[in-house]
Amino acid sequence: GAVVSQHPSRVICKSGTSVKIECRSLDFQATTMFWYRQFPKQSLMLMATSNEGSKATYEQGVEKDKFLINHASLTLSTLTVTSAHPEDSSFYICSARDLTARTYEQYFGPGTRLTVT
């Protein structure tokens, strides 16, 4: 149980284009999903928290107009990197939590490697 998928696993895009990353909870309903980015040899940095049907909460320093998050259903959240630039190249990972389970574990997706050329 508690499987989270991400798509795509890798994406290469040109500077100035937008990229959408999908995060799905496959066997549970994720009332809350989280988006992280991870640079090489560093730990995970939380970008934003999204709750189904409401606006995402962004961490300080994260541009909400650049990283658009939509959590339209209980099993799907999307992160769109708009007008991507090389400095946005990173490993993006989503996680999901089922609040109804009354536990606090977050289950992570396999990650998406974004390279902006």
Added chain:
Amino acid sequence: EDQVTQSPEALRLQEGESSSLNCSYTVSGLRGLFWYRQDPGKGPEFLFTLYSAGEEKEKERLKATLTKKESFLHITAPKPEDSATYLCAVHPSWGYSTLTFGKGTMLLVSP
């Protein structure tokens, strides 16, 4: 501010050589402490949740323990396939759902 410090940053072991990883934390009330394993280029894989001091959990060669200030991940007779980065995270008792992660311990087990 919540802080999580993991040590050592890196650890090399021979196959069968048991050891422990440390996670020290400072948090205003602990709702849970989590251990994850992360392989290169992959998302973290959930291992354990510990909720209160004195609690222990085991899974195969791994055993996690918790005190009021730190947690240990004990690895008994490790195998090369245990090589990974082990991440510790805390969930404070205040706030919504966010976790604070340590920087991880990179474990390499040689045959």
